[in-house]
Amino acid sequence: MTVMIAYGSIEGQTGKIARYVDKLVKAAGFETQLIDTADPMVAAPLDKASHVILAAPVHERRHPKPFEVFVEAQRKDLAAPKTLVLSVSLKAAFEDGQEEAQDYLTEMLMRTDFEPDETLLVAGAVRPEAYGYFETEVVRHVVLRDQQVDPSDGVREFTDWDALKDKVTAFLKE
Numbered sequence: 187m188t189v190m191i192a193y194g195s196i197e198g199q200t201g202k203i204a205r206y207v208d209k210l211v212k213a214a215g216f217e218t219q220l221i222d223t224a225d226p227m228v229a230a231p232l233d234k235a236s237h238v239i240l241a242a243p244v245h246e247r248r249h250p251k252p253f254e255v256f257v258e259a260q261r262k263d264l265a266a267p268k269t270l271v272l273s274v275s276l277k278a279a280f281e282d283g284q285e286e287a288q289d290y291l292t293e294m295l296m297r298t299d300f301e302p303d304e305t306l307l308v309a310g311a312v313r314p315e316a317y318g319y320f321e322t323e324v325v326r327h328v329v330l331r332d333q334q335v336d337p338s339d340g341v342r343e344f345t346d347w348d349a350l351k352d353k354v355t356a357f358l359k360e
C-alpha cells in the first residue's frame with residue numbers, strides 16, 4: 187500500500203517533519219510518495235494511495251498558497267483515501283496558543299472546503315538564520331509576543347517528535 191505525504195515548507199521545519207513522517211511510514215511497511223506542493227512540476231496521482239498525510243506551516247495566520255491550491259485541486263480525489271492534516275505553527279507550542287493554532291487550521295479547511303479524517307496541531311521551530319528583518323520582527327513581536335522566547339537566542343525546535351510518531355502510527359492502522 188502507498189502513503190502519499192504532501193507538504194509545504196518556507197523555512198524547512200515542515201520539510202523536516204515530512205521527511206521524518208516518510209521514514210516512519212516506510213518503517214511501518216508502506217511505500218511512500220513524498221511531494222513538495224511548491225514544486226510546479228509535481229504530479230500527484232492519488233489513485234494508488236490508501237492514506238494521505240498533508241503537512242504545512244502557518245505564516246502570518248495562513249498556510250502557504252501553493253499548499254492550499256494543491257488541497258483544493260485534489261479535494262475530490264482526497265475523499266477516497268484516509269487523510270491526516272498536520273498544521274505546523276509556533277502557537278501550537280504553547281498552552282495559551284492552542285486555540286489560535288486551531289483557528290488557523292479550521293480557517294484553512296473552510297477555505298479549501300476539505301474535511302480530513304484526522305488533524306494534528308504540530309509545534310514548529312524558530313529558525314533565525316532563515317529570517318530577514320521583517321520575519322524576525324513578526325516572530326518576535328507578533329507570534330512570540332506572550333512568550334519568553336526570542337529569535338536572537340538562535341534556533342529553537344519545539345516539535346514533539348514522539349507525539350507526532352504516536353499520531354502517525356495510529357493513523358496508519360485506520
Ligand SMILES: Cc1cc2nc3c(=O)[nH]c(=O)nc-3n(C[C@H](O)[C@H](O)[C@H](O)COP(=O)(O)O)c2cc1C
Pocket residue numbers: 194195196197198199200201243244245246247248274275276277278287309310311312313317320321324325329
Ligand atoms: C514571517 C513568519 C510569520 C509567522 N506567522 C505565524 C503565525 O501567524 N502563527 C504561528 O503560530 N506561527 C507563525 N510563524 C511560525 C512558523 O509557523 C514556524 O516557524 C514553523 O516552524 C515554520 O515552518 P517551516 O519552517 O516549514 O516554514 C511564523 C513564522 C514566520 C517566519
